[in-house]
Amino acid sequence: MSLLTVRKYGDPILRETCQPMNEISDSVRNLIDDMVKTMYEYRGVGLSAPQVGVKKRVVVVDAGRELIALVNPEILSKEGREVALEGCLSIPDVQVDVERAAKIIVEGLDREGKHVKLALDGLAARAIQHEVDHLNGILIIDYLSFVKRQLIKKKLSAIGSQQSA
Numbered sequence: 001m002s003l004l005t006v007r008k009y010g011d012p013i014l015r016e017t018c019q020p021m022n023e024i025s026d027s028v029r030n031l032i033d034d035m036v037k038t039m040y041e042y043r044g045v046g047l048s049a050p051q052v053g054v055k056k057r058v059v060v061v062d063a064g065r066e067l068i069a070l071v072n073p074e075i076l077s078k079e080g081r082e083v084a085l086e087g088c089l090s091i092p093d094v095q096v097d098v099e100r101a102a103k104i105i106v107e108g109l110d111r112e113g114k115h116v117k118l119a120l121d122g123l124a125a126r127a128i129q130h131e132v133d134h135l136n137g138i139l140i141i142d143y144l145s146f147v148k149r150q151l152i153k154k155k156l157s158a159i160g161s162q163q164s165a
């Protein structure tokens with residue numbers, strides 16, 4: 001297993017829409033294992049493939065109860081609303097209040113290519129919604145009001161310039 005480099009805000013891949021995987025090959029399993037290792041190393045609650053430079057629909061989440069790895073995740077239903085602060089490994093030192101569904105049902109393929117359907121709540125539900133956003137090029141800062149976004153503009157451009165340096 002290898003530790004992957006986490007792409008930071010300003011990297012164009014974070015704004016792209018990721019492609020579904022057609023099959024779960026050994027290379028996908030290796031990607032999942034490397035993503036899990038990277039998520040734990042940086043103490044993230046979740047990680048998506050585009051954050052490690054891969055434009056594919058793969059996410060991993062560990063909200064403390066169980067490790068979830070999903071390929072081609074689809075959120076089938078959402079229930080309730082909850083606002084909480086979120087961070088993102090791609091946007092260091094920025095936290096944003098994000099309203100998410102409190103409970104979700106998500107389906108996808110697991111590491112072995114088996115179809116799974118999970119009912120999640122709490123942090124796991126929040127983290128899956130955050131990671132699925134990444135697969136569609138959406139970042140937590142997109143949930144900020146215009147005014148709040150102006151307030152962290154300097155911080156964001158600092159992250160962006162580190163990226164290109």
Ligand code: NI
Pocket residue numbers: 087088089090130134
């Ligand atoms: Ni993130």
